[in-house]
Every structure is written in C-alpha cells, then in structure tokens.
Amino acid sequence: MSSQSLDSFFTPKAVAFAGSIKPGKIGYEIIKSMKEGKYQGGIYPINPADGEVMGYKVYTSVSELPKDADLVVISLPHHAILETIAQCGRKGIYAAVVISSGFSEVGNHEAERDLVEEASKWGIRIVGPNCAGLMNPWYNHFPSIEVRALPGYTAFVTQSGALGGATLAMAEELGFGFSKFISYGNRCDVGDIELLSYLADDPQTRVIVLYIEGIDKGREFLRSAHAASKKKPVVAIKSGRTQAGTRATSSHTGTLAGVDQIYDAAFQKAGIIRVEGIEEMFDLCQAFSHCPLPNGNRVAIVTNSGGPGILAADKAEQLGLDVAEPPLSLKNKLKPHLSPHASLKNPIDLTVESGYDEYRIALDCVLSEYDSAIVINVATPYLDSTGIARGIIDAAKKHQKPIINNFMAGRIVKEAIQLLDEVNMVNLATGERGAFVLSKLTERIKIQERIQFASID
Amino acid sequence: MHRLIEKAKSENRHLLEPEVLSLLDSYGIQIPPHKVVHNEKEALEAAKSLGWPVVMKIVSPDIIHKTEVEGVILNVQNEKQVSDAFSRLSSLEGTDKRIEGIIIYPFQKAEVEISVGMVRDSQFGPVITFGLGGIWIEVFHDIAYAIAPLSIEEAQNMLNSIQAHEILKDFRKRKSVDRKSLSELLVRISQMAVKEVAIQEMDLNPIFPMEKGYFIADGRVIL
Numbered sequence: 245m246s247s248q249s250l251d252s253f254f255t256p257k258a259v260a261f262a263g264s265i266k267p268g269k270i271g272y273e274i275i276k277s278m279k280e281g282k283y284q285g286g287i288y289p290i291n292p293a294d295g296e297v298m299g300y301k302v303y304t305s306v307s308e309l310p311k312d313a314d315l316v317v318i319s320l321p322h323h324a325i326l327e328t329i330a331q332c333g334r335k336g337i338y339a340a341v342v343i344s345s346g347f348s349e350v351g352n353h354e355a356e357r358d359l360v361e362e363a364s365k366w367g368i369r370i371v372g373p374n375c376a377g378l379m380n381p382w383y384n385h386f387p388s389i390e391v392r393a394l395p396g397y398t399a400f401v402t403q404s405g406a407l408g409g410a411t412l413a414m415a416e417e418l419g420f421g422f423s424k425f426i427s428y429g430n431r432c433d434v435g436d437i438e439l440l441s442y443l444a445d446d447p448q449t450r451v452i453v454l455y456i457e458g459i460d461k462g463r464e465f466l467r468s469a470h471a472a473s474k475k476k477p478v479v480a481i482k483s484g485r486t487q488a489g490t491r492a493t494s495s496h497t498g499t500l501a502g503v504d505q506i507y508d509a510a511f512q513k514a515g516i517i518r519v520e521g522i523e524e525m526f527d528l529c530q531a532f533s534h535c536p537l538p539n540g541n542r543v544a545i546v547t548n549s550g551g552p553g554i555l556a557a558d559k560a561e562q563l564g565l566d567v568a569e570p571p572l573s574l575k576n577k578l579k580p581h582l583s584p585h586a587s588l589k590n591p592i593d594l595t596v597e598s599g600y601d602e603y604r605i606a607l608d609c610v611l612s613e614y615d616s617a618i619v620i621n622v623a624t625p626y627l628d629s630t631g632i633a634r635g636i637i638d639a640a641k642k643h644q645k646p647i648i649n650n651f652m653a654g655r656i657v658k659e660a661i662q663l664l665d666e667v668n669m670v671n672l673a674t675g676e677r678g679a680f681v682l683s684k685l686t687e688r689i690k691i692q693e694r695i696q697f698a699s700i701d
Numbered sequence: 702m703h704r705l706i707e708k709a710k711s712e713n714r715h716l717l718e719p720e721v722l723s724l725l726d727s728y729g730i731q732i733p734p735h736k737v738v739h740n741e742k743e744a745l746e747a748a749k750s751l752g753w754p755v756v757m758k759i760v761s762p763d764i765i766h767k768t769e770v771e772g773v774i775l776n777v778q779n780e781k782q783v784s785d786a787f788s789r790l791s792s793l794e795g796t797d798k799r800i801e802g803i804i805i806y807p808f809q810k811a812e813v814e815i816s817v818g819m820v821r822d823s824q825f826g827p828v829i830t831f832g833l834g835g836i837w838i839e840v841f842h843d844i845a846y847a848i849a850p851l852s853i854e855e856a857q858n859m860l861n862s863i864q865a866h867e868i869l870k871d872f873r874k875r876k877s878v879d880r881k882s883l884s885e886l887l888v889r890i891s892q893m894a895v896k897e898v899a900i901q902e903m904d905l906n907p908i909f910p911m912e913k914g915y916f917i918a919d920g921r922v923i924l
Contacts, residue, residue, distance in 0.1 A: 462824030466848065509846035510825045513855075697854035701895060 249369060250434065250442045252339035254380040254424060256315035258286030259387060260306065260337065262328045263319030265289050265297040270319040270343055270389055274377065275300065281386040288313055290328075306331035315339045317377065317387045322346035322355055325373075326362045333366025341387055342372035348430050349374045360432050375429025376405030381422060382448050388425070396421020397450035397533035399443045401436060403457045405429060411455075411522055419665065420526055423448035437461060437468040444472035451532035453525055454480045454516075463701075466514050470700050473515035477532050477688050480516045481525055482507055515695035517684055524680065527672055531681045532688075534668040535646035541686045542566045544610035545591035545675065548598050548632075549622035552652065553591030556618050556675025563683035567591075574613050581605045591620075599628060603635035611643040616685070618678040620650045621657065629660035637667050646685055648678035703727065706899050709924055714762040716922040718804050724922065725905075728893040730886060733809070733916050737802045744787045745780055747805045754778045754808040756918075757786045759793060760801045765921060770798075776808050809916045811909030813868055813878065817887060819849070819894045819903040827894035829887060831859045833868075834907035841865075849891035856887035869910065878910035886915060899924050 259278065263271025271289070278287055279298055288309050289302045296302060303309050306316075306328060316337050318325055322344050332340060340363065347356040356373065363370050371378055377388030381395040390409040394416065402408035405427040412425065424443060428435055436454055443449045452472060459465050472478050511518050519525050543565045547553035557567045567590050570578070575588045582602055587593040592610065594602045603619070610617055619636055623629045629651060640647050649664055649671040651657040664671050672678050702710075705720045716724065722732045736747035737760060748755045759772035767773050772793055774786040787803060794800040814834030822828050825848050832844035845859040860869055860880055871877045886908075894900060902923040909916040 459824055462822070463826055466825065505844070505846045506820075506822050506825060506828050509828055509848050513848040694854070694858070697852045699850045699852040699855060701850055 249338075250438065252314045253341065253369070253371060253378060253434070254385065255383050256285060256313075256339070256385070258288060258310065258312040258314065259283070259385075260288040260290055260303075260309055260313045260316045260332075261319075262290045262306070262316055263343075265291045265293070265302060272297070273389055274317055274319065274343070274387055277386045277388065277392060281381075281392050282384045283386065284384055286310060286312055306335050306337070309335060309337075311336075313337055315341070315387070317341045317343065319343040322352070322373070326358060329359070329362045329366065329368060333363075333368055338366070338368050340368055340370050340372075341375070341377055342370055342429075343375060343377055343389065344372075345374040347373045347432070356430060356432050363433065370433040371426065372429040373432060374405070376402075376408050376427035378427065379422065379425040381425075388427070390425075390427075391416050393425050394419065394421035395448075396423060397448060398422050398529040399424040399426075399439075399446065399449040399452045400455070401426045401428070401439050401443070401453065402455040403428065403431070404455060407455055407522075411525075414522065415526070418526060420530065423450070431460075435460075437464050440465075440468040440472040440478070444475045449476065451477045451479060451529050453529060454478065456480055456482045459510075462510065466510060467700055469511075469514035469516055470695060470698060473691065473695060477691075478514070478516045479525060479528060479532075480511060480518050481521060482511075482518060513698050513700065515691045515698070517687060517691070519684075523677075527677050527681050528684050530670045530672075531646065531648065531685055534670055535648075535685060536644045537685055537689050538615040538646050538682065539689075540566075540615040542568055542614045542616075543679070543682055544570070544614040544617045545620065546594065546603070546606050546610060546617060547591050547620035547622070547675075548594050548596050549620065550587075550591075550593055552620050552622055552650070552675050553593060556620065556650070556679050557591050559676040560618070560679035560682065563679055565679065565683055565686065570610070570613060574609060577609050578606060596624065596627070598632075600631040600635040603632045604639045607636055607639035607647070608642060611639065611645050611647075614645075616646045616648075616682050618648050618650060618675050618682065620652070620675050621660070622652050623657045623660075625656050629657045630663055633660040633663040637663065637669065640669065646682060648672055648681055650675040650678050702899055703897055706897060706922075706924065710899060712762070715765065715924050717760050717762060717801065718758065718920065719760060719802075721920040721922050722917075724893070724897075725917070725920065728889050730889050730893075731882070731914050731917070733806050733918070735804055735806045737804050739802050741784055741787045744783050744803060744805065748777065748780075748783045751805060751807045755783070756806045756808045757783070757790060758804050758806075758919075759790050760804050761793075761799055762801065763798045765923075806918070809909050809918060811907075811911075811916070812875065813910055814907035815869075815883070815910055816904065816906035817890055817908060818905065819890060819900065821894070821898075821901050827891065827900075829859070829891050829894065831887060832863055833865055838906065847887075847891075849894045851888050851891040853884055853888055856884040856891075859887060860884060876912050879913050879915065882914050883910060 287300050294304045381393045386392045391412045408427045443452045583595045585595050621632045726732045738744045755777045757774045816834035818830040827849040832838045843864045845862040869878045905920045
C-alpha cells in the first residue's frame with residue numbers, strides 16, 4: 245500500500261463519527277474536540293437517534309452520509325464494528341480510526357482478525373483498534389480523545405495511547421507543538437513502517453519520534469526507518485527492559501546478547517537516535533525543529549556565572565563535545581568589550597554585570613570560531629534579562645549555527661524566554677540539557693554520513 | 702543451504718568443528734591448518750606435519766562446550782605427549798558422548814584474543830557481535846553489536862566501538878592487528894549469516910588477530 249493512501253487519515257474532506265453522542269462518552273468527546281479544534285470540513289455524527297448534536301446533523305446510517313466523507317472514527321462497542329466497516333466500504337470510505345478496545349489487547353484475537361478481514365475485503369485502512377486516535381494540528385484535525393496538540397514540527401507516533409496522551413498534556417504546558425500525532429494502538433493495519441515513510445515526506449514534519457514497546461516485521465521496520473532517517477532525524481524512545489537469558493541458547497553470543505543491545509544495533513543500522521525518555525525527547529525535538537546542524541563538535545559556553553557554566557562544560561565533554569579554550573586572537577577580540585573580570589577560557593564568563601552588548605558581541609565573536617554555543621543567563625531580579633535575550637537574538641541572526649539558551653530561572657526570566665520563543669530560539673532549563681542536545685545534533689551529522697554506508701538487504 | 706548444514710540438520714545435530722571450518726572456508730574466511738585423526742598413528746603424523754607444538758581437541762556431536770569436559774589439550778610438545786593426549790581424549794567417549802575423531806591444530810599463542818559471534822533475532826534477523834575473546838568476553842561484556850549484512854564501513858565501526866578498541870591498535874610496542882582482514886571477516890560472517898538461515902547462533906572464540914590475518918582457534922555453529 246503506498247503512503248499516499250494515508251492522506252484520508254490526516255487531511256480528510258469530511259469525517260464521520262460512529263459512536264455514542266451522549267456527553268461524556270468517547271464519541272461525543274471526539275466530535276467536541278473536532279469542533280473546538282475548528283475542523284474546517286464536514287462533521288457527520290452517525291447514530292440511530294437522529295436530530296442534532298453540538299449543532300451537527302446526526303445521520304442514522306452510513307448510507308445516508310454526504311458523499312464527501314472519507315474518514316470514519318469508530319468508538320462503538322467492538323461487537324458492533326464489523327457492520328459499520330462493511331457499510332463504510334459500500335459508501336466508499338476507505339480510512340477508519342478505531343478507538344474501541346476489546347481486541348487483541350485483552351486476548352480477543354479473533355475479533356481483531358475479523359476486523360482486519362472485513363476491512364481488507366473493502367480496501368479500508370485502519371488505525372487502531374484500542375488507540376487514542378490521531379491529530380493533524382496544521383489541518384485543525386483532532387479525531388482523538390487526548391489534549392489537542394499545538395501545531396509544530398515534531399511527528400509523534402506512539403504505541404502506547406496513555407503515554408501519548410500524557411506527552412500531549414505535557415507538551416501543552418511547554419508550548420511544544422506537533423506536526424502529526426498518531427496512536428496506533430494494537431497496530432492491526434497501519435503501523436510504524438508505513439507511517440515512517442509517510443512522515444518522511446510530510447512537509448510539516450522536521451523530526452519523527454517513535455515511542456516503541458515492541459516491533460514486528462523487524463527487517464521491514466529497518467528499511468523504512470533507514471529510508472526516513474536519510475531525509476530527517478528519527479528519534480526513538482524505547483523502554484530498556486531486557487529479556488536476556490529468557491531465550492534458550494547454546495552459544496556464549498546467544499547468552500550475552502540481550503534484547504536491549506539488539507535494539508540498539510537495529511537503531512544504529514537505521515540511523516535512529518535513541519533517547520531515554522519524554523524529557524530528552526522534548527529537548528531534542530525542539531532543537532531538531534529550530535536549529536541548524538553544527539559543522540563540528542566544538543562548543544562555546546557563554547555565561548554570566550561560573551557554576552552553571554562549568555556544569556554545562558563538564559556534561560559537554562563527557563558527551564564527546566570539544567569545549568576548547570578560545571585561541572588568543574579571539575580572546576584579544578573579546579577583551580576590550582567585556583568586564584575586566586571576565587574569564588576568557590571556555591566557559592566564557594562575562595560576569596554578572598553583562599547585558600545586551602556583552603552577550604551580543606561575545607556570542608557573535610565565538611560563533612565565528614566555534615560550531616555551536618550554549619548561552620547561559622543566571623538572572624538576578626534587578627538585572628534586565630530581556631536585554632540579554634535581545635543581544636543573543638541579534639548575534640544569532642548573523643550565524644547559521646545551533647545555539648541552546650539556558651535562562652535560569654523561574655519568574656524573573658519568563659519575559660526574556662518569551663522573546664526567545666518568538667524567534668524560535670531554544671531555551672532549556674539547564675545547560676547540561678543543552679549539552680545533551682548539542683551532542684545529539686552532532687551525532688545526527690555522523691548518522692547522515694554513516695547510514696549512506698549501511699548495508700540493508 | 703550449505704550441504705554440511707543440510708547434513709547436520711538431517712542428523713539432528715550441530716556442526717562438528719571440522720565442518721565449521723569447512724563452512725567458513727567456503728565463505729572465503731581464513732581457516733587455520735588442521736587435521737582430523739582417528740588413531741594414534743594418524744595423530745603423530747598429523748602433529749609432525751603441522752609442526753610442534755600442537756593443540757588436540759575432541760570432535761563430538763554431543764559435546765558443545767569441549768573445555769568443560771576437558772576435551773581440549775593445549776601445547777602438546779612431543780610424540781609422547783601426543784600419545785598421552787590421544788588416549789586421554791579417547792577415554793572421554795561414552796554412550797551419550799560419541800567421539801568422531803580428534804582435531805589437531807598448530808598451537809598458536811597470542812596476547813590479544815577477540816571473538817566474533819552471531820545470534821539470530823526473531824525480529825531483526827542475524828545480529829553480529831565483535832568483542833574481546835577468551836574468558837574476557839564474559840567478564841567485561843565488552844561487545845559491539847550490529848545487524849547483518851555489514852558493509853565494510855559498518856564492520857570497521859564495530860572494531861572501533863568496543864571499549865577496549867585501543868588494544869587493536871599500536872599498543873606498548875606491539876604492532877597493530879590486521880584491522881582490514883578483521884573487518885573483512887565480519888563482513889563475510891554477516892553475509893554467511895544472511896544466506897545460511899538455518900544457523901541460529903555462532904561463536905568464533907577465541908580468534909587471535911595477527912599482524913597479517915587472523916587465527917580462528919575455536920568455532921561452533923548452532924543450528
């Protein structure tokens with residue numbers, strides 16, 4: 245099946261909803277989310293009780309629906325779904341999001357097989373069952389029970405609906421947006437393999453994130469992920485539970501090779517960047533969405549306070565970045581513009597009395613020399629952090645290099661961080677997290693080189 | 702399927718050591734000189750032609766881990782020791798421990814021991830491993846993993862990604878190992894693993910890296 249066939253899921257002309265239309269029920273809540281999300285196409289609730297819901301005409305059967313419906317969202321009890329699928333097939337609706345549970349996740353494999361069989365009879369593609377739905381925020385399309393995502397550049401594909409929902413709720417707090425969100429639940433049809441190739445060509449998606457608990461069709465997954473990571477970064481959150489020792493083995497190799505190491509090897513082959521959890525994912529995806537990749541691993545740390553600068557430098561070195569001291573020429577260039585107490589090693593400590601000019605000039609100078617920068621502002625309430633932010637923004641304009649800011653902390657830097665946000669500059673809560681992100685941006689360059697040589701049959 | 706694998710499968714056993722060597726050889730992998738003997742006279746002739754000292758090991762379809770049953774005798778230095786070794790190894794035979802011969806190699810000593818292995822994963826297919834060899838692999842678990850097939854670049858990357866990778870380079874007056882031939886070994890093993898789907902697991906351990914080439918001192922292939 246070509247990736248083209250997934251378009252109806254993400255950019256449907258009109259959406260039908262087969263499920264309860266009572267307030268508080270899933271069917272009703274999804275329609276409400278579509279309405280509140282300002283979906284522009286037709287919204288067609290289907291229910292034996294006709295009339296209206298939220299101002300939308302209710303259709304008593306699929307056959308009555310207007311012709312433009314090309315996606316159906318099903319939240320019916322599992323035993324009532326097959327008939328609806330058949331009706332959709334007759335009506336020419338070839339995409340179905342099945343939210344309903346009661347399938348293989350509770351051992352009801354027969355019901356899931358029947359669902360797949362009926363759908364394939366009509367050529368209907370399924371996301372789900374037992375899923376949290378999907379979203380295309382750029383299209384105001386929210387057929388999901390979860391918190392509506394803001395538009396952004398990260399596509400998030402999750403095997404766990406609950407984790408997906410929690411991630412969306414956290415993202416809302418952070419103001420972090422998504423290009424697409426897909427919870428595929430039991431993955432009876434559409435899964436990672438197809439989504440990877442779809443999202444690789446999706447213009448709004450700059451980075452693809454997978455939350456993976458387990459993979460089926462491993463070799464196909466590798467091919468698809470490999471092809472996708474040639475086009476854009478692919479990040480995976482994989483829980484690290486190891487099943488080493490559960491396999492019957494006769495060789496030492498077999499005994500030593502844990503599932504986790506094998507996943508690492510698979511990700512390496514496909515060029516997938518593995519992260520430990522949601523927090524790292526958010527940090528990294530912000531950077532992949534908004535920062536250019538560095539040309540090398542030399543990082544400058546510009547700060548107004550010693551401690552946080554050193555923590556960031558230690559972390560950067562530990563992660564393989566080069567926190568080299570500036571050459572004499574650069575020191576000489578910086579010296580006349582900075583406080584006599586400024587430290588011109590790396591971290592470059594501008595000292596506490598620095599503002600717009602010092603930050604702008606220092607960052608401009610170091611970016612001519614280094615591949616990337618971490619810029620730290622440990623604010624004191626009496627200092628104007630917005631001036632520092634403007635200094636960074638002005639310096640950054642002249643360079644196509646990744647900069648991670650770390651404005652600390654809380655209320656007194658809120659306004660300054662907002663200024664950074666407005667121009668899509670990344671600000672993270674600590675410089676160490678900035679170091680992590682830069683190490684991964686650097687890794688991405690190596691991955692791009694490496695996967696050209698990966699041999700995949 | 703390779704005929705030796707087919708034969709072993711039909712007899713419901715894993716590959717015997719001489720078969721492992723012959724399989725590796727057919728995939729262009731360097732194998733050490735060796736002889737399989739069935740009596741003391743053959744053993745003496747083999748030892749003399751291979752050159753002293755030698756290693757003698759049992760060839761048995763029933764015993765996977767030969768060292769654990771004392772089925773390996775290293776550094777056999779003369780004719781008397783060959784006779785002693787031959788009778789000690791022959792005495793290991795039992796009703797549930799068939800012995801189909803004794804395999805004799807030249808005794809090779811090396812400072813660095815490495816290992817190459819394969820395990821077939823139900824999802825990702827053959828996974829190739831590279832690490833320190835001998836007992837060290839089990840002590841340090843310093844192993845690089847990669848999914849087959851491997852390109853030469855991926856194989857080189859494996860050599861560089863073990864913790865102890867410095868040991869493969871010029872190190873304290875010792876010359877660097879032959880990294881090119883080790884990379885080629887990994888590539889060929891990976892190609893064999895992709896092609897021979899009946900192989901479930903494989904250990905080549907220890908392998909002695911040489912200034913030129915390598916010496917595979919032991920190997921097992923599990924079907």
